[in-house]
Amino acid sequence: QMTQSPSSLSxxxxxxxxxxxxxxxxxxxxxxxxxxKPGKAxxxxxxxxxxxxxxxxxxxxxxxxGADFTLTISSLQPEDFATYYxxxxxxxxxxxxxxxxxxxx
Amino acid sequence: EVQLVESGGDLIxxxxxxxxxxxxxxxTVSNNYMSWVRQAPGKGLEWVSLIYSSGSTYYAxxxxxxxxxxxxxxxxxxxxxxxxxxAEDTAVYYCAxxxxxxxxxxxxxxxxxxxxxx
Numbered sequence: 001q002m003t004q005s006p007s008s009l010s011x012x013x014x015x016x017x018x019x020x021x022x023x024x025x026x027x028x029x030x031x032x033x034x035x036x037k038p039g040k041a042x043x044x045x046x047x048x049x050x051x052x053x054x055x056x057x058x059x060x061x062x063x064x065x066g067a068d069f070t071l072t073i074s075s076l077q078p079e080d081f082a083t084y085y086x087x088x089x090x091x092x093x094x095x096x097x098x099x100x101x102x103x104x105x
Numbered sequence: 106e107v108q109l110v111e112s113g114g115d116l117i118x119x120x121x122x123x124x125x126x127x128x129x130x131x132x133t134v135s136n137n138y139m140s141w142v143r144q145a146p147g148k149g150l151e152w153v154s155l156i157y158s159s160g161s162t163y164y165a166x167x168x169x170x171x172x173x174x175x176x177x178x179x180x181x182x183x184x185x186x187x188x189x190x191x192a193e194d195t196a197v198y199y200c201a202x203x204x205x206x207x208x209x210x211x212x213x214x215x216x217x218x219x220x221x222x223x
Contacts, residue, residue, distance in 0.1 A: 048208070
């Protein structure tokens with residue numbers, strides 16, 4: 001089970017934002033982050049806890065191992081307002097967190 | 106260029122069956138790990154099923170015994186056969202390519218809507 005926090009977040013352009021994801025047991029570094037905009041398919045941001053997917057801006061970063069992970073956006077841009085999901089792929093029963101809705105303040 | 110195009114979504118009565126398709130281009134489905142992920146209206150993402158390049162298959166508890174993932178190598182297409190459909194199966198269904206075992210979904214289709222209702 002994956003628990004994300006917060007479930008929603010209001011922030012301004014230029015802010016630094018951190019989203020956390022906690023697993024119910026150790027998942028090593030098998031943790032991914034996705035961004036989803038309304039009406040669109042999710043897109044991969046970060047895989048294996050901290051590796052940036054090709055084409056993703058460097059303001060996105062991930063960290064953590066074991067059971068606790070974070071996604072950080074260093075300086076929010078207008079196009080970053082979206083919903084973010086973590087996902088564990090440690091077991092063959094992959095599970096997503098419940099999502100974090102990042103809104104404009 | 107990698108592309109995934111889902112089709113087959115429809116309005117179906119509870120207890121009915123439906124088969125979703127995911128046509129791939131730019132890579133070979135049988136050489137990759139492939140998944141189905143769904144999203145109920147206004148809800149979060151739920152992983153549904155996975156097929157390894159070896160052919161091994163895995164399912165979420167919520168669909169095991171009712172859904173079957175498969176592929177047609179000659180058509181480079183992934184499928185999801187859905188039987189005994191329930192109202193709670195109503196969702197947009199996405200197919201996705203996996204980077205590898207125990208990895209992430211690096212390419213996604215646009216999704217196809219399945220509505221289970223009488």
